[in-house]
Amino acid sequence: xxxxxxxxxxxxxxxxxxxxxxxPFLYPLKLPLTIGVHSRLVYEVTEGxxxxxxxxxxxxxxxxxxxxxxxxxxxxxxxxxxxxLKVVCLAFWISGGPIGDDVLREVYGSDFPNVPQYxxxxxxxxxxxxxxxxxxxxxxxxxLAKGTDHYGTPVGDLPLMQECASAEDFDLWAEWTSGTxxxxxxxxxxxxxxxxxxxxxxxxxxxxxSVPGMMPFYAAGQILGILNGLAGGGEYEQLLIDAYEYPLVxxxxxxxxxxxxxxxxxxxxxxxxxGYAISKYGGGEGS
Amino acid sequence: xxxxxxxxxxLAITFVMGIIMVIATYFLAEGTPERYATTQLTATVDIIVxxxxxxxxxxxxxxxxxxxxxxxxxxKYSTITIIGVVLYLIVGLYGIATHEQHLMYAxxxxxxxxxxxxxHMDMTIFSLLAFFIASAAYRAFRLRSLEATILLxxxxxxxxxxxxxxxxxxxxxxxxxxxxxxxxxxxxxxxxTIGIAIGAISLAxxxxxxxxxxxxxxxx
Numbered sequence: 001x002x003x004x005x006x007x008x009x010x011x012x013x014x015x016x017x018x019x020x021x022x023x024p025f026l027y028p029l030k031l032p033l034t035i036g037v038h039s040r041l042v043y044e045v046t047e048g049x050x051x052x053x054x055x056x057x058x059x060x061x062x063x064x065x066x067x068x069x070x071x072x073x074x075x076x077x078x079x080x081x082x083x084x085l086k087v088v089c090l091a092f093w094i095s096g097g098p099i100g101d102d103v104l105r106e107v108y109g110s111d112f113p114n115v116p117q118y119x120x121x122x123x124x125x126x127x128x129x130x131x132x133x134x135x136x137x138x139x140x141x142x143x144l145a146k147g148t149d150h151y152g153t154p155v156g157d158l159p160l161m162q163e164c165a166s167a168e169d170f171d172l173w174a175e176w177t178s179g180t181x182x183x184x185x186x187x188x189x190x191x192x193x194x195x196x197x198x199x200x201x202x203x204x205x206x207x208x209x210s211v212p213g214m215m216p217f218y219a220a221g222q223i224l225g226i227l228n229g230l231a232g233g234g235e236y237e238q239l240l241i242d243a244y245e246y247p248l249v250x251x252x253x254x255x256x257x258x259x260x261x262x263x264x265x266x267x268x269x270x271x272x273x274x275g276y277a278i279s280k281y282g283g284g285e286g287s
Numbered sequence: 288x289x290x291x292x293x294x295x296x297x298l299a300i301t302f303v304m305g306i307i308m309v310i311a312t313y314f315l316a317e318g319t320p321e322r323y324a325t326t327q328l329t330a331t332v333d334i335i336v337x338x339x340x341x342x343x344x345x346x347x348x349x350x351x352x353x354x355x356x357x358x359x360x361x362x363k364y365s366t367i368t369i370i371g372v373v374l375y376l377i378v379g380l381y382g383i384a385t386h387e388q389h390l391m392y393a394x395x396x397x398x399x400x401x402x403x404x405x406x407h408m409d410m411t412i413f414s415l416l417a418f419f420i421a422s423a424a425y426r427a428f429r430l431r432s433l434e435a436t437i438l439l440x441x442x443x444x445x446x447x448x449x450x451x452x453x454x455x456x457x458x459x460x461x462x463x464x465x466x467x468x469x470x471x472x473x474x475x476x477x478x479x480t481i482g483i484a485i486g487a488i489s490l491a492x493x494x495x496x497x498x499x500x501x502x503x504x505x506x507x
Contacts (some may be wrong), residue, residue: 013422014418014422017417021417031451032455034458063407064409065413067410068408094465096400098402099406101398127394129332129333130329130332130333133332134332137329137332140317140322140329144326206455212468212472213476213480215469216473222503231449256453259452260345260452261421262452262453263447263452264421265420265424266443268424269294269442269443272429273429273439276429278428
């Protein structure tokens with residue numbers, strides 16, 4: 001028996017995972033969602049800013065983590081728009097450039113950047129080269145870091161960029177990341193150089209796998225809130241639904257599949273260990 | 288190439304630039320002309336990035352071109368790589384040629400190719416990880432030792448605490464998951480982070496002093 005358990009063809013496991021994860025898409029389970037402290041803090045920090053405050057929204061992820069990071073970016077941009085915050089959006093990852101444009105079109109309408117708010121309440125600078133050096137330059141002097149926006153307009157022609165000359169003018173840095181440069185580089189090269197957490201507050205939305213690495217910075221107060229993976233995105237969307245009837249929901253419907261996937265992995269671990277125990281203590285052949 | 292060009296000039300550039308950045312960070316106040324001058328210096332990274340992009344393109348085409356001409360290992364994939372690079376380059380150049388405003392502008396076609404082809408391929412590859420994790424959970428996550436048992440218990444608690452099903456089963460799971468992240472994980476990660484930072488500082492000093500020369504390539 002141990003032999004048969006430990007030698008199941010992995011393709012059957014793949015098939016089972018595929019089928020079970022797909023079912024909630026057809027028949028949603030609508031499991032209740034608990035809002036975590038980390039997500040609530042991102043919401044409260046953003047909500048606590050007075051209208052007109054300047055938020056830097058940094059798209060530092062690529063397509064591979066789009067499922068986790070895009071709901072963070074989209075929901076936060078929507079929150080900023082509804083709360084009348086001014087947003088300077090940009091990307092220090094070259095792969096984030098087109099993604100930022102795509103998400104902004106979803107939030108501000110397909111005509112973006114040809115919308116009334118462009119230049120005064122929202123600007124998209126696109127890709128800013130140089131990784132952490134680019135971040136440092138942007139914090140020191142935004143115009144030196146990028147002379148034009150994503151669409152070729154000189155930043156001198158954008159009124160919002162006149163108000164946002166350096167990190168002294170940033171009221172919040174929202175970092176959407178899945179690697180380097182990410183939140184640690186913002187802390188090192190922007191926050192650390194310009195007065196610390198009180199001068200440049202940071203909130204982060206990250207892939208779940210990266211969050212453990214940022215907890216010391218959260219504990220030290222250098223990061224004020226974290227959207228942790230897909231679940232964090234879903235929690236933030238729920239908060240926005242309650243407050244603003246958020247219409248662009250993306251992460252919440254995926255959480256049922258995530259739940260099923262997690263349960264299945266736990267089941268695999270248990271079954272695999274039963275096979276291992278039988279083979280070890282029952283005299284059978286182990287894997 | 289002489290030793291002066293290969294060794295001493297790069298070492299001098301590293302030393303001078305490094306010292307300028309140290310002085311700018313620790314000794315120059317914000318808003319001063321000197322600090323502004325160093326910011327202008329860091330802004331020149333654009334030139335390095337652009338040059339590196341061209342070098343990267345040439346190296347990539349040369350590497351895969353040679354592999355195809357020699358019918359080397361996986362040469363068919365090299366063909367696909369070159370076709371992909373050249374086609375996307377043409378799309379980009381076409382966008383620049385037809386756009387009225389600016390060289391930097393990513394044309395509609397360029398963005399369309401990125402969002403509708405590359406994004407989906409990259410997401411597909413990354414999502415395959417879910418299947419490997421499921422298989423690994425079944426085959427490798429064994430209670431072989433005390434450490435493995437602790438890892439397995441903590442992993443299971445995190446799986447339950449970070450998905451809605453955990454709270455549905457027992458409302459304490461999310462609280463446990465947050466505690467694990469905030470306390471034991473933060474303590475361990477902090478120790479690792481501080482260790483890395485000290486290592487990075489010592490490496491930086493060695494590079495500035497010209498003791499660490501590994502980044503210049505092998506000495507002959």
